Amino acid sequence: xxxxxxxxxxxxxxxxxxxxxxxxxxxxxxxxxxxxxxxxxxxxxxxxxxxxxxxxxxxxxxxxxxxxxxxxxxxxxxxxxxxxxxxxxxxxxxxxxxxxxxxxxxxxx
Numbered sequence: 821x822x823x824x825x826x827x828x829x830x831x832x833x834x835x836x837x838x839x840x841x842x843x844x845x846x847x848x849x850x851x852x853x854x855x856x857x858x859x860x861x862x863x864x865x866x867x868x869x870x871x872x873x874x875x876x877x878x879x880x881x882x883x884x885x886x887x888x889x890x891x892x893x894x895x896x897x898x899x900x901x902x903x904x905x906x907x908x909x910x911x912x913x914x915x916x917x918x919x920x921x922x923x924x925x926x927x928x929x
Contacts, residue, residue: 827858827879828869838884839891850891857886864910866919878913 825834832851836842841850861882862868869875 824877825880826875826877827861827883828875830854830858830880830883835884835887839888846891850887853887853890854883857883857890860886861914865914865917866922867917872917876917878917882910882913 832847832854835850835854836847839850858869861879869879
């Protein structure tokens with residue numbers, strides 16, 4: 821069973837448990853995706869995690885969803901998940917915490 825973790829506490833073992841992966845063949849790929857997802861979310865929010873007094877739990881959900889999406893859809897065009905579904909993860913979970921005063925360089929869609 822997974823225990824709640826802040827996005828800054830999510831590690832490779834947590835991601836593998838979440839994705840139900842019990843082999844080591846994709847460890848480097850998953851770790852790269854984890855770091856990229858954390859960086860992507862900070863860019864989307866226009867804030868670093870360290871700027872938050874308390875890091876919202878929604879960030880962890882968005883991070884895990886993004887890593888899962890990237891892992892399960894490694895081709896350029898994915899057939900199973902629509903652009904709107906992935907976009908909802910970011911707009912629904914992260915927009916409440918986004919710094920709208922800065923210009924965003926990353927578009928989650």
